[in-house]
Amino acid sequence: MYWREKLESVEFTLVSLCHVLLMLNALTFLVLFWEPQRQVILRAGLQLDPLSVPALIWPHQPLVRTRSSPASTSLPPPHPPTTIPSLSLSSLVYDAQMQKHQCTCGDNSRHPEHAGRVQSIWSRLLERGLRNQCERIRSRKATLEELQSVHSEKHVLLFGTNPLNRLKLDNRKLAGILSQRIFVMLPCGGVGVDIDTIWNELHTSAASRIAAGCVTDLALKVAQGELKNGFAVVRPPGHHATQSSPQGFCFFNSVAIAAKQLQHKLNVSKILIVDWDVHHGNGTQEAFYNDPSVLYISLHRYDDGNFFPGSGHPSEVGAGAGEGFNVNVGWTGGLNPPMGDAEYLAAFRAVVMPIAHEFSPDVVLVSAGFDAVEGHSSSLGGYKVTAKCFGFLTRQLMSLAGGRVVLALEGGHDLKAICDASEACVSALLGMEVEPLSQSVLDQKPCENAVQSLQRVIQFQGEYWQSVKDSAATVDLSYLQAQRRRLRRDSDSEAVSAIAALSMGSLMSDR
Numbered sequence: 001m002y003w004r005e006k007l008e009s010v011e012f013t014l015v016s017l018c019h020v021l022l023m024l025n026a027l028t029f030l031v032l033f034w035e036p037q038r039q040v041i042l043r044a045g046l047q048l049d050p051l052s053v054p055a056l057i058w059p060h061q062p063l064v065r066t067r068s069s070p071a072s073t074s075l076p077p078p079h080p081p082t083t084i085p086s087l088s089l090s091s092l093v094y095d096a097q098m099q100k101h102q103c104t105c106g107d108n109s110r111h112p113e114h115a116g117r118v119q120s121i122w123s124r125l126l127e128r129g130l131r132n133q134c135e136r137i138r139s140r141k142a143t144l145e146e147l148q149s150v151h152s153e154k155h156v157l158l159f160g161t162n163p164l165n166r167l168k169l170d171n172r173k174l175a176g177i178l179s180q181r182i183f184v185m186l187p188c189g190g191v192g193v194d195i196d197t198i199w200n201e202l203h204t205s206a207a208s209r210i211a212a213g214c215v216t217d218l219a220l221k222v223a224q225g226e227l228k229n230g231f232a233v234v235r236p237p238g239h240h241a242t243q244s245s246p247q248g249f250c251f252f253n254s255v256a257i258a259a260k261q262l263q264h265k266l267n268v269s270k271i272l273i274v275d276w277d278v279h280h281g282n283g284t285q286e287a288f289y290n291d292p293s294v295l296y297i298s299l300h301r302y303d304d305g306n307f308f309p310g311s312g313h314p315s316e317v318g319a320g321a322g323e324g325f326n327v328n329v330g331w332t333g334g335l336n337p338p339m340g341d342a343e344y345l346a347a348f349r350a351v352v353m354p355i356a357h358e359f360s361p362d363v364v365l366v367s368a369g370f371d372a373v374e375g376h377s378s379s380l381g382g383y384k385v386t387a388k389c390f391g392f393l394t395r396q397l398m399s400l401a402g403g404r405v406v407l408a409l410e411g412g413h414d415l416k417a418i419c420d421a422s423e424a425c426v427s428a429l430l431g432m433e434v435e436p437l438s439q440s441v442l443d444q445k446p447c448e449n450a451v452q453s454l455q456r457v458i459q460f461q462g463e464y465w466q467s468v469k470d471s472a473a474t475v476d477l478s479y480l481q482a483q484r485r486r487l488r489r490d491s492d493s494e495a496v497s498a499i500a501a502l503s504m505g506s507l508m509s510d511r
């Protein structure tokens with residue numbers, strides 16, 4: 001009996017030790033695995049901005065939409081439990097074939113849009129270790145049918161085919177179309193479709209189709225929840241290409257094509273396109289001007305129509321069913337002074353994010369041109385926005401659509417500027433700690449030209465978006481001043497509500 005009791009006691013002790021060890025293992029798992037994940041989730045959720053500045057509370061919360069509503073999303077939840085490991089990665093897409101789109105003169109120094117742009121960005125992402133932290137998806141050419149969701153058949157056959165793949169097409173139809181081709185001789189000795197936009201008979205069509213296919217596939221995978229978010233390092237750019245005309249270095253509108261495929265293949269009901277290239281995306285605006293399911297917001301240098309391409313006045317708000325779903329933040333005033341971080345922060349705070357939250361998109365596509373970054377000549381932009389500001393703006397957009405954000409390279413021609421900006425944006429997509437904006441920038445008020453430009457936008461858009469009306473009084477404030485005012489107003493509102501509740505309680509008790 002004595003030894004049996006001893007054995008039972010020892011057995012109980014061993015079982016207890018096993019339980020303790022299991023608990024220690026569980027705690028170790030939580031510390032080593034969950035805590036870093038929690039930090040990533042917190043960063044991705046934008047609880048704090050750089051410098052530990054609380055994220056700006058937008059005047060209006062997203063509209064409440066039920067699953068049964070026609071406007072509700074048909075997409076899967078952004079972070080389903082079974083796919084958390086794959087969604088922990090951001091994604092990149094790139095193809096070296098896009099470098100072959102070069103002028104036949106062979107002198108890239110004479111052409112702002114050249115192969116070194118994407119090559120430099122891709123090398124920078126490798127050098128900084130960002131490529132290894134991202135999942136890379138395979139590239140592909142957009143099909144002729146996908147291109148025709150935005151462009152005319154004639155345009156697609158003219159610029160989407162080369163001598164090799166034309167053999168597979170209807171030669172009778174092609175013969176008539178190709179006979180209408182008009183090219184110009186460039187000062188460098190090469191060939192172009194206009195004085196700026198070069199044409200390479202062997203490689204331009206393939207590069208343009210690869211760019212469109214890369215952006216489209218990335219957008220589809222992010223929308224379906226296969227990928228968390230992503231950045232497409234592509235060229236040639238696309239947002240100036242209209243239904244039937246190439247221009248401004250662009251042949252096919254990659255972002256517009258991606259949006260159309262989201263609609264056609266996944267029935268995505270609400271798409272936000274933010275275009276922060278310093279030039280207005282006239283082609284994208286044209287593609288969705290009558291479409292209320294695509295909200296297009298562009299921030300660009302306008303200067304009363306005197307900066308390329310001349311479109312993008314704030315009065316261009318959409319037409320028909322799409323009226324109110326086209327927003328142009330057209331900066332005026334030239335470069336006196338040039339727009340910088342304070343002005344772009346004010347635009348996002350007073351116009352872009354309030355409208356975006358009120359629209360409540362399912363997916364966010366960004367025409368990520370970086371020619372507003374400091375380092376570009378006055379003819380190519382001349383603005384002074386910092387690269388890290390674009391990382392900051394990317395983090396703000398990640399608060400939309402469950403984080404489903406896809407950036408696609410558009411313009412930007414100073415190599416250091418576009419590499420710095422791409423690095424900042426990819427770091428933001430990964431949820432990494434990006435370089436903070438300085439206290440002086442957060443305290444800086446937008447310049448008078450910017451305030452007038454934003455007031456003009458609010459004048460037109462206030463008719464369609466209540467949230468813009470609410471932010472009108474804070475346009476001329478700095479980022480931090482606007483935050484303080486908003487927090488103070490919220491505190492006052494809570495105090496009034498509390499007093500009202502007390503008064504009602506007192507009245508009920510008297511009764």
